[in-house]
Amino acid sequence: xxxxxxxxxxxxxxxxxxxxxxxxxxxxxxxxxxxxxxxxxxxxxxxxxxxxxxxxxxxxxxxxxxxxxxxxxxxxxxxxxxxxxxxxxxxxxxxxxxxxxxxxxxxxxxxxxxxxxxxxxxxxxxxxxxxxxxxxxxxxxxxxxxxxxxxxxxxxxxxxxxxxxxxxxxxxxxxxxxxxxxxxxxxxxxxxxxxxxxxxxxxxxxxxxx
Amino acid sequence: xxxxxxxxxxxxxxxxxxxxxxxxxxxxxxxxxxxxxxxxxxxxxxxxxxxxxxxxxxxxxxxxx
Ligand code: SF4
Ligand code: SF4
Numbered sequence: 001x002x003x004x005x006x007x008x009x010x011x012x013x014x015x016x017x018x019x020x021x022x023x024x025x026x027x028x029x030x031x032x033x034x035x036x037x038x039x040x041x042x043x044x045x046x047x048x049x050x051x052x053x054x055x056x057x058x059x060x061x062x063x064x065x066x067x068x069x070x071x072x073x074x075x076x077x078x079x080x081x082x083x084x085x086x087x088x089x090x091x092x093x094x095x096x097x098x099x100x101x102x103x104x105x106x107x108x109x110x111x112x113x114x115x116x117x118x119x120x121x122x123x124x125x126x127x128x129x130x131x132x133x134x135x136x137x138x139x140x141x142x143x144x145x146x147x148x149x150x151x152x153x154x155x156x157x158x159x160x161x162x163x164x165x166x167x168x169x170x171x172x173x174x175x176x177x178x179x180x181x182x183x184x185x186x187x188x189x190x191x192x193x194x195x196x197x198x199x200x201x202x203x204x205x206x207x208x209x210x
Numbered sequence: 211x212x213x214x215x216x217x218x219x220x221x222x223x224x225x226x227x228x229x230x231x232x233x234x235x236x237x238x239x240x241x242x243x244x245x246x247x248x249x250x251x252x253x254x255x256x257x258x259x260x261x262x263x264x265x266x267x268x269x270x271x272x273x274x275x
Contacts (some may be wrong), residue, residue, distance in 0.1 A: 001261065001266065002261045068247060069241055070241065070244060083248025086239060086247065100269065125251065126249035126251040128255045144253065144260075146264065148267055152271075163267070164264065167269070168268070168272070174274065
C-alpha cells in the first residue's frame, strides 16, 4: 500500500509562497490559520534556504499519541487525520508536533481556542466524501477526485512534491544524481573559489555565468 | 389569578426554551484510552483504486524539468 508523503526540495524552493496561498484558497482556510508555511533559513544571507512546511503525516505521530480524546486516525495510505467533532481544543497536539502543524482558530467568544485545524493532504475528513460538512470542517477532498494536494501540484519550480513515497523519493533521487550530489554554492561567498566544484545547475548555470 | 397563571406559563416556556438551547446535540462520547471513537472515514473508492489513480496523477503532474 502506498504511503503518502510530502517532500520539499530546498534547493529548488524560491519562497514564492504560492503553496501557502493555494492551500488557503482551495480549502477556504479561515483568517489567522495557515496549514502550510514557508520557513526561511539564513534569510538574506548567502546560501539562504527556504522550506515549505505543513503536517508531515508522521508514521508514528506524536500528536496522535498525546491527544486526550483520541480524535486522530491514520488512513490506509498513511495520512494522519482527525475528527473535529471529538476535538476539545486543548492544544496538546500543537506542543507535541515537531513541525507546529496544528492550528487553532481564535474567533470564538472571548478569543477562546477553537477546534484544531491542520493539513489533511487534501483528503478531507471523516465525513462523507464531497459533502458540505466535509468541506466546511476539513476543506476540499482532492484525493477522492484522483488529484494530489494542490500546494504540490501547482508549485512552479516543483520544489514541493507529494504522493506515494516510492514515486517522490525516486524523483528526488534522480534530481540528486543529475546535480551530481553537489549543492549550489554559486551564491555562497564563504566557499573558497579554488575548492569549489561547479554544479551543473543553480543560478550561475541558469544565467550562463559558468 | 388568571394573570398569575399566564405569568407562570410564560416563565415555564421561557425556562424550557433557554435550557433546551444549551446544546443542539445531546450525544455523549465516552472516552476509552487509545480508542478512536469518531466518525468512520469511508472512501468512495477502495484503497487500491485510489492508489493507482494517485500514482498516475503523480506521474502526470511531477514530470521533471
Ligand atoms: S500534526 Fe505534527 S505530529 Fe501530527 S502527524 Fe502532522 S506533523 Fe506529525
Ligand atoms: S486540540 Fe484537539 S486534536 Fe489536539 S490534542 Fe487537544 S483534543 Fe486532541
